[in-house]
Amino acid sequence: MNELPAKLKTRADRKSAKRDVKKRQIADSAISALKELGYANTTLRDIAAKSALSLGMLHYYFADRAELIIYCVEIYKEDFVHKVAKALEAAQGRDQVIEAFTEALVASIFDDAMTHRLWYDIRTQAMFDTSFRPVVATIEQALIGLLRTAFEKADHPAPLQIEIHYALIDGVFRHIMQGQFEEHPRTRAELSEIFRGLLNQFM
Numbered sequence: 001m002n003e004l005p006a007k008l009k010t011r012a013d014r015k016s017a018k019r020d021v022k023k024r025q026i027a028d029s030a031i032s033a034l035k036e037l038g039y040a041n042t043t044l045r046d047i048a049a050k051s052a053l054s055l056g057m058l059h060y061y062f063a064d065r066a067e068l069i070i071y072c073v074e075i076y077k078e079d080f081v082h083k084v085a086k087a088l089e090a091a092q093g094r095d096q097v098i099e100a101f102t103e104a105l106v107a108s109i110f111d112d113a114m115t116h117r118l119w120y121d122i123r124t125q126a127m128f129d130t131s132f133r134p135v136v137a138t139i140e141q142a143l144i145g146l147l148r149t150a151f152e153k154a155d156h157p158a159p160l161q162i163e164i165h166y167a168l169i170d171g172v173f174r175h176i177m178q179g180q181f182e183e184h185p186r187t188r189a190e191l192s193e194i195f196r197g198l199l200n201q202f203m
Helices: 003-037 044-051 055-061 065-089 094-125 130-153 162-179 188-202
Strands: none
Touching: 003 044, 003 055, 003 065, 003 094, 044 055, 044 065, 065 094, 065 130, 094 130, 094 162, 094 188, 130 162, 162 188
């Protein structure tokens, strides 16, 4: 008697998996458009052109532009958090943690600067558009959690006001990342020296 429900569940799971794959493909195309044009200048029509889909098909997977952008930001930041967490995983003790954290931040600026620019754009929009606030808050809590892990692995008690330390590192990261779009970007060695010095002060 349970055979039919089991088949229906398998079919539903398969359909859901296909839908998730398609949503991810659309999100990748959307991120490409958003990185080029920014949040304010990117329409669903731009995203549809990038992903070779009709507007109707986009609306089939996402209710509106905000829902699509939130999905894109979640994917991007989950990947960033995963990369930094993986870098910290093998590090033990203060010196190793500082080096691992430094290299992860520098690599991310060089490899993902355009996507980070989108994150800061969306985070600013969250001050005006309440629909973005939950995802921004969730992502920032994950980033603060990374910093707490770094302190613990460095055998340094996490500060009580760790949010302030996060804000300081984030401010430096944003400033440096923004500078990489200017005429004379810094080298990897220069960026490493900055982050290493900052983390040395904190830890």
